[in-house]
Amino acid sequence: MRLTCPHCGERDLREFYYQGDAVALNRPDPDATDVEWDDYVHNRDNPAGETRDLWYHEGGCGAWIVVTRNTVTHDVLCTELASDLKEASA
Secondary structure, X not given: OEEEEOOOEEEEHHHOEEEEEOOOOOOOOOXXXXXXXXXXXXXXXXXXXXXXXXXXXXXXXXXXXXXXXEOOOOOEEEEEEHHHHHHHHO
C-alpha cells in the first residue's frame, strides 16, 4: 500500500506508523467501573468498508495524517493533514 503525504507526496507504507482510528474516544470518568475502563482501553470497532485512520510519517517529514481508506478493497480514498482537520473543526 502507498500513502500520499500532503507534504512529501506518494510514499511506501513502510515510512508511516499506524496510530489507530481517527475518531475521538470518550474517556470514562475517573470513578467509572472496571468494565467501562476495560471497554475504553481494549475494545475498538473493526468495520469492513470505509474507515478513517491516523498515521504518522515517521520515515519522512513527521506529519500526522488522516487516511480515509476502504478496508475491503484496500483503496486509499483520501489523505489529509490532521492539523488541518483540527483547525477546521475549531
